[in-house]
Amino acid sequence: MDQIRIALIGYGNVGQAFARMLEKRREYIRETFDTDPVVTAICTRSKGGILQPAGAGGIDTARVTDDMFDKLIDAIKIIDFGEYDVMIELTPINIMTGMPATRHVERALQRGKHVITANKGPIAWAYRELRDKAEENGVQFLYEATVMDGVPVYNLTRETMMGCRITEVSGIFNATTNFILTEMEKGIDFEEAVEEGRRQGFVEADPAMDVDGWDAAAKLTALMNVLMDVQITPTEIDREGIGHITKEDLDAAAEQGKKIKLLCQGRMEEDGDTGILKPVGSVKPTLVDQDSLPAIMDATSSYVSIMTDLMGGVTVIEEPFEPEIDHTAYGVLSDLLRILNDTKIK
Amino acid sequence: MDQIRIALIGYGNVGQAFARMLEKRREYIRETFDTDPVVTAICTRSKGGILQPAGAGGIDTARVTDDMFDKLIDAIKIIDFGEYDVMIELTPINIMTGMPATRHVERALQRGKHVITANKGPIAWAYRELRDKAEENGVQFLYEATVMDGVPVYNLTRETMMGCRITEVSGIFNATTNFILTEMEKGIDFEEAVEEGRRQGFVEADPAMDVDGWDAAAKLTALMNVLMDVQITPTEIDREGIGHITKEDLDAAAEQGKKIKLLCQGRMEEDGDTGILKPVGSVKPTLVDQDSLPAIMDATSSYVSIMTDLMGGVTVIEEPFEPEIDHTAYGVLSDLLRILNDTKIK
Numbered sequence: 001m002d003q004i005r006i007a008l009i010g011y012g013n014v015g016q017a018f019a020r021m022l023e024k025r026r027e028y029i030r031e032t033f034d035t036d037p038v039v040t041a042i043c044t045r046s047k048g049g050i051l052q053p054a055g056a057g058g059i060d061t062a063r064v065t066d067d068m069f070d071k072l073i074d075a076i077k078i079i080d081f082g083e084y085d086v087m088i089e090l091t092p093i094n095i096m097t098g099m100p101a102t103r104h105v106e107r108a109l110q111r112g113k114h115v116i117t118a119n120k121g122p123i124a125w126a127y128r129e130l131r132d133k134a135e136e137n138g139v140q141f142l143y144e145a146t147v148m149d150g151v152p153v154y155n156l157t158r159e160t161m162m163g164c165r166i167t168e169v170s171g172i173f174n175a176t177t178n179f180i181l182t183e184m185e186k187g188i189d190f191e192e193a194v195e196e197g198r199r200q201g202f203v204e205a206d207p208a209m210d211v212d213g214w215d216a217a218a219k220l221t222a223l224m225n226v227l228m229d230v231q232i233t234p235t236e237i238d239r240e241g242i243g244h245i246t247k248e249d250l251d252a253a254a255e256q257g258k259k260i261k262l263l264c265q266g267r268m269e270e271d272g273d274t275g276i277l278k279p280v281g282s283v284k285p286t287l288v289d290q291d292s293l294p295a296i297m298d299a300t301s302s303y304v305s306i307m308t309d310l311m312g313g314v315t316v317i318e319e320p321f322e323p324e325i326d327h328t329a330y331g332v333l334s335d336l337l338r339i340l341n342d343t344k345i346k
Numbered sequence: 347m348d349q350i351r352i353a354l355i356g357y358g359n360v361g362q363a364f365a366r367m368l369e370k371r372r373e374y375i376r377e378t379f380d381t382d383p384v385v386t387a388i389c390t391r392s393k394g395g396i397l398q399p400a401g402a403g404g405i406d407t408a409r410v411t412d413d414m415f416d417k418l419i420d421a422i423k424i425i426d427f428g429e430y431d432v433m434i435e436l437t438p439i440n441i442m443t444g445m446p447a448t449r450h451v452e453r454a455l456q457r458g459k460h461v462i463t464a465n466k467g468p469i470a471w472a473y474r475e476l477r478d479k480a481e482e483n484g485v486q487f488l489y490e491a492t493v494m495d496g497v498p499v500y501n502l503t504r505e506t507m508m509g510c511r512i513t514e515v516s517g518i519f520n521a522t523t524n525f526i527l528t529e530m531e532k533g534i535d536f537e538e539a540v541e542e543g544r545r546q547g548f549v550e551a552d553p554a555m556d557v558d559g560w561d562a563a564a565k566l567t568a569l570m571n572v573l574m575d576v577q578i579t580p581t582e583i584d585r586e587g588i589g590h591i592t593k594e595d596l597d598a599a600a601e602q603g604k605k606i607k608l609l610c611q612g613r614m615e616e617d618g619d620t621g622i623l624k625p626v627g628s629v630k631p632t633l634v635d636q637d638s639l640p641a642i643m644d645a646t647s648s649y650v651s652i653m654t655d656l657m658g659g660v661t662v663i664e665e666p667f668e669p670e671i672d673h674t675a676y677g678v679l680s681d682l683l684r685i686l687n688d689t690k691i692k
Contacts, residue, residue, distance in 0.1 A: 025509055150657040163374060163679065163680070164676075291636070291642045295637070296637050296639065310676050311496040311673055311677075312665055312673060314663065315661075317660065319658055319659035319660070319661065320658070327658060330656050330657040331657075
């Protein structure tokens with residue numbers, strides 16, 4: 001039986017959830033693809049890494065202990081010198097630069113390794129270069145978990161809308177702000193809503209990236225780059241957060257039969273002077289009708305609407321799923337299955 | 347350059363829209379797949395068929411005239427003796443039997459031809475046999491246009507949810523009844539709503555199959571058979587139409603903050619006596635909250651919700667798209683592109 005060797009760059013909640021899911025689906029993978037998936041390298045930010053020597057087999061991820069990590073083994077060492085077939089990038093995102101994830105992806109592709117990223121930085125900042133590098137090196141570069149967790153937005157369009165041109169992408173992409181706005185509708189103010197979100201685990205200790213719209217802008221950028229084949233970065237998005245929204249604003253909206261939602265929208269627009277089409281994206285608190293799709297999105301639901309030339313619009317909704325971390329891990333697993341599937345065909 | 351030869355069995359609105367769309371995308375197909383798509387046979391119910399002799403090239407579908415049809419050439423003659431690579435089944439559905447479409451599909455597969463059907467009869471009545479026959483003969487059997495027109499429901503799950511088990515399918519599958527109920531909410535009665543639908547082209551001359559829930563039941567059966575890998579037929583669905591719904595019923599619902607929608611639901615249920623899991627499906631007018639997803643579906647929108655074990659729920663919404671006939675034709679075209687894509691890989 002063949003092996004597929006996996007390097008996990010980043011081993012936080014998603015990495016560990018992925019390792020558990022891989023264990024559960026090991027038999028399915030062996031039977032379906034006649035291939036045994038083995039983890040040959042793990043890298044953490046604080047503890048260092050574990051790198052199996054060539055031919056030493058896989059790491060038993062259920063039995064990883066702190067003393068197995070070597071402080072001298074870092075991500076680049078694993079990526080440049082490790083024995084693996086697929087690098088999975090799971091480090092925390094830096095929305096302002098896309099680093100170091102973009103560098104990790106680039107170097108693995110350069111070595112002719114398949115890459116899966118759950119980190120949207122590389123797609124938001126350097127999608128086209130990375131896609132081209134993957135193609136040059138005859139490997140796959142997949143990123144399904146970067147938007148809407150395991151919901152197959154990218155695969156949907158790549159695999160099932162052949163021949164269609166995507167003309168617009170829109171939706172609610174950030175669950176934290178949607179949760180905060182939904183709580184505020186109940187009559188509490190912004191700070192209380194943030195506190196409630198922290199208590200329930202939906203809001204991070206420092207929610208600035210969410211609240212200021214940066215997370216949504218990065219996701220919008222990622223979707224536009226991939227689906228509309230453009231080159232746009234998060235800083236080019238016309239971005240407004242929800243930090244200034246008051247419960248009075250929400251009350252005023254309700255009186256008009258409306259709600260306020262953080263909507264994202266990306267499309268091509270003609271430049272007034274040159275007439276050249278260029279990508280334009282916005283993330284903004286927006287008044288929506290109470291019986292519209294964005295208005296009825298549950299606190300932690302999100303959706304993506306795609307407009308195409310040949311088949312009109314399609315909307316995909318991600319329903320809340322607990323634990324969310326498993327949902328993201330499934331996005332990574334589905335990319336791995338795709339690599340196994342396509343490798344088998346060839 | 348290779349050719350892919352197409353037999354169109356049925357040449358009504360969808361068949362003609364498909365032929366136009368194929369013409370528009372011919373250059374794209376030639377460039378992408380290095381293959382020229384040619385229509386070598388066309389069959390109609392009333393006028394007979396056109397069947398190109400071997401090596402005679404394709405039919406110029408933009409210039410088909412009535413005198414080109416031969417009364418003696420019927421569907422079976424084309425399917426059994428024609429020169430083609432892909433048979434596209436576009437005859438009108440008989441929901442009670444799935445015939446003659448099922449026979450057409452079976453005989454083409456038996457000859458080792460790829461089959462695309464926009465007719466849901468074969469999927470609702472004989473999915474498993476046809477799937478197995480396609481596999482035995484090493485050909486593809488695709489049916490994306492049978493539910494939600496061109497929206498890629500089947501492809502979504504087949505191509506992008508690998509390793510997931512689908513545990514439930516639900517939604518609003520029939521636009522005609524949704525239109526009638528939406529009109530009745532404005533205060534008119536059933537007959538007036540049907541008349542209005544006929545005027546706008548959303549309701550057929552004889553709407554019984556829609557109104558009585560048969561169309562929705564056939565779609566539910568098709569989805570369950572394919573996505574949940576069961577064997578269930580339209581007559582086994584617990585089915586109730588909307589013919590008895592009055593505007594008073596809708597008023598009473600509105601007073602409770604609710605609406606009435608024709609909901610479809612399919613899932614596995616344990617048999618009380620034997621404990622064996624069996625597929626159970628229902629199509630029924632159902633009270634739903636006014637801020638729920640089914641309630642906000644526009645007159646001619648529809649949606650499918652899929653519940654899975656590994657990644658929770660995903661919902662896909664089909665937005666209204668004019669002309670609808672092009673949407674269905676795109677579903678057929680996307681299946682053809684899939685065959686071209688997969689044939690190229692092999």
